[in-house]
Amino acid sequence: MRAGASVAGGVTAVIALVFGLVGADTPAALGVPPVCTNSLAPLGFRTSLCVTAPATGATVTGATTVRATVSVSGAAPAVNGVTYTLDGAYLLFDAESPYTFTLHTYLFTPGRHTLSASTAFSGGYDSPPLSMPLNFAASAAPPPPPAFAPATGTAPGPGMPLVVAAGGDGASGMAREHKVADLIAGWSPNLFLYLGDVYENASKEELLNWYGENGSFFSRFRSITDPAVGNHEYTLSPTAQPYVDYWGGVPHYYSFDAGGWHFVSLDDTAEYGQGAVTSPQYRWLADDLARNTAPCTLVFFHRPVFSVDADPEATEYRAYWQLLSTHRVTLTLTGHAHNYQRWQPLDGRGDVNAGGVIEIVAGTTGQWLSPFARTDPRLAAGFDSTTTGPGALQLRLSGGGATFSFQNVSRQVLDQSEVTCKG
Template identity: 30%
Template sequence: MHLNASARTPLLRTRPRTLLLVLTGVLALVGGLLLAWPGRAGAAADPLISRGRPATASSAEDSSLAAANAFDGSATTRWASAEGKDPQWIRVDLGAGATVTRVRLTWEAAYAKAYRVEVSEDGATWTTLAEESAGNGATDDWTGLTGKGRYLRIHGTARGTTYGYSLFEAEVYGTPGGGPPPAGAFTVVAAGDIAAQCTASDSGCAHPKTAALARQINPKFYLTMGDNQYDDARIADFRAYYDKTWGAFKARTHPVPGNHETYDPAGALAGYKAYFGSIAYPQGKSYYSFDEANWHFIALDSNSFDQKAQTDWLKADLAANTKPCVAAYWHHPLYSSGGHGNDPVSKPVWKLLYGAKADLVLNGHDHHYERFAPQDPDGKATASGIVEIVGGMGGAEPYPIEEVQPNSQKRISGQYGVLKLEFTDSGYGWTYVGSDGQVKDTSPKYSCH
C-alpha cells in the first residue's frame, strides 16, 4: 500500500443513504489501516534499519547536500541531486542482507514525479519493490513491501520541478539479516592521521566529520594508525581536539602511535600515553595484540622498529597465535604512492608477518587512501602475499599522489574518510567511505591464508 501525505481527497457527491454506506466503508478501511500501520501501539513493527548507514548518490548539488543527510535522522538536513538532470538516484548500504517491508520518503520541494524503489544483493543487479508514476511530493510511505537485499535505492526518472531531486529523509524498515550472517562477522572502522588543531566551529575542520561518520557506522571497535593528534601530541592538545571528536569512542579504540606522538616536549609518547593509558598499553608496551572471533590483531609501534625488543616480542606473539586470520597495523607503510613514499623501516616486520601467513596490514603516515594487491615484502605480486591499505585520511591535510607504486590498485587523495572493514571467520573486505557518507572505493573479497 502506498500512502502519500500530499494526496488530495476528492469531494463525495452522493445521496444520504449511499453516503452512510460509504462512511461505514471508510471507517472499516481506517480501522484496517490502523491495525496494519507500522509503529502502532501493540503492533510488532519492523525496526528502522537505514539510520546512519553509508549512502551514496549519482550526484549532489554541493558538499553540504550529500547523500548521508537523507539517512541521518534529522528533519532539517537533506540530500539534493544536481539540478535539471534525469535520471538520478540515491542508495543506502544496509550493511548485510535484509528483508525490507517499508520505505518512507520525506521529499523537499524538489520532489520526484516518477521513481522506483529498488533493492539489490550486490549493488549491481536491482529488483523493483515499488514504482511511482504520478508523485506529488511531501511524504510517500510504501508499506507491505517484500524485498531482500543489502542495498536499497531510490531511482528517480522524472523530476516534479525544474530543480533536481531532494530528500529530507529516506527511512528503510525491515528485518536485518535476510539470511544468516557469515560466521564470526564483525565490522571495524580504521583511520590514521586524525586530529588537526581545529574544532567543529571551523567549517574546514575534518576530524569532527570523520568522527561523526565513524560513530554512525557503529563498528565492533575502532583502530587508529598513528598521528592521532597534531602537531606535537601534547596531552593538552589531545584533550582540546581529539577528545572532542574521536575521543567519544575512546573506550572502544585500539590505537597505535605515529611520528607526531614522538614530538611531545614532555617526552616521546608522553601525551599519547597519558591520554590513552592502558587502552594503548594493555600489555605494558606501546605494542600489543588482541583477538576477535577468528582474527588475531597486532598493534605495532613503527617508531621503534629498529629495537630488538619489539621484533622479539612479535616473533613470540606470532608463534603463540592460534587464530587462522592475522591483521597488523602501524603508522609507517612499507609501500606508498604518497609524499612520504616507501618506508623500508617496516620491511623486517613485513618479513616476519609474511612468514606467518598474515593477511592484512593497515598503515597511515601518508594522508591519502590507497590499496595494494597482495604482495611479498619485496613488492612482488603473489596470491600468498599481504594486502596493504594506507588509510591516512582521518582529518589531517591531504597529501597528493606523487609516484604510483607497483601493485597499487586504487588511490584517492583529497577526500577525508574512514575504512569500513568487514571481517568473517574466513575472510575480509572493506569500503572506503568519505566524510560525506558516500562510498568511494570497494575492495575485492579476500580469503584468509
C-alpha cells in the same frame, strides 16, 4: 606525518570573524576589551590577533575556554593557525577558525601564568606573540584513565560480521575530523583502530582537545578503540609520554583477539627505532605470530612500508614485512600518508603475489590530503584529493575473510574489495 600548508591568501582576507564578543563569559560582555596585537609582516601585509576570552589578568579554574580571532589585510600567505604557549612552553596548535580550545588548568600548578598566542602563516612566518597574565586557581583533576587493556570491542549479533572502523592522521580539531567521526558513528562499529598522529604535536592539551574527551571527536569511541602511536606523538617527548598517559599506559606494541581475528598493534616510528630483527619489538612480534592460531590476522601501525606519498616509506622496518608474509598475515593498516592507498597482495620481497599481505593506507580522518608523488603498478587503488577524500575505512570481518570499503564524509564508497584469510 607533517602538518600541511594552506593555499595562498587574497589581497584582503578576514580569516576569522570576531566571534564570542558578546557572550556572557567574554571580556567584552564584562566591559573589558580583548587583548590584541597588530603587526606588519616582512612581506608587507598586516595582521591582527586578539584573545577575546578569558580576560587578561583573570582568575581561571578547571576547564576554561580560550578564544582568539585573526584578521589579515594585504597580499598575505594563508593562515595556518594559532599557536598557544603557557609560560613559554608549547601548549596547543589550533589549525582552523574559530580558534578556540579548552584550557585544563588542573594540568598546571596554581598561581600566576602567562598565556601567549601567535599566528602561523604558510611559508613559515609567525606573528609576534601576544601575551597576557592569568591566575590559575587550584582545581581538582579528574580521575586518571583506567589502566590500558586492549579493547576487544562490542560483540556483533548472531551471524553478523565484526564491524571495524579504521583511520589515522585526523585528530586536529578541524571540521573534517567532526565529519569523519560522525561518519564512523553512523556505522555503529564494534571496534575502532586509530592509526596514529594527534596534531600538531600530541601535547596533553591537544590529546584532550583534538583527540577528545567526554565524547568529543574520536573520544566517543574510546571504549572500543585500540591505538597505534604516530610520529607526531614523539614531537614533545622522546617516549611519547603524553600519548602513553592519555591511554592509561598503553604499550608501544600489543596484540589481542576479537571476532575470530588476531590483531597486532606496532610502533614503526623512526623515533622508536625498533626496525632491526634483534630489537625487542621484532622478537616479540615473531613470538606472537608463531603462537597465533587464528586463521585471520590484521596488523596495524602508523608508517606504511609501501607508499606513493612524498614522505618516505618505512624502509627500516622492511624486515617486519617479510615476517608478516612468512606468517601469512591477512591485512596491514597504516596512516602517516595523508591519502588512501590499497596495495595488491605483496610477498616478503614486495612482489605481487596472491598469497601475499595487503597493505591499506588510510591517513584520511581529518587532516588535509597530500598528493601522490609517484606511481607504482602494485597500487590497486588510491586517491589523494582533499575535496573528495576525507573519510575512513570500514571492514567487515568474518571467520574466513573480510570485505572492506573506504567511504568519504559524503557517504560515497570510493573503494571496496574483499580478502580471504590465508592462515
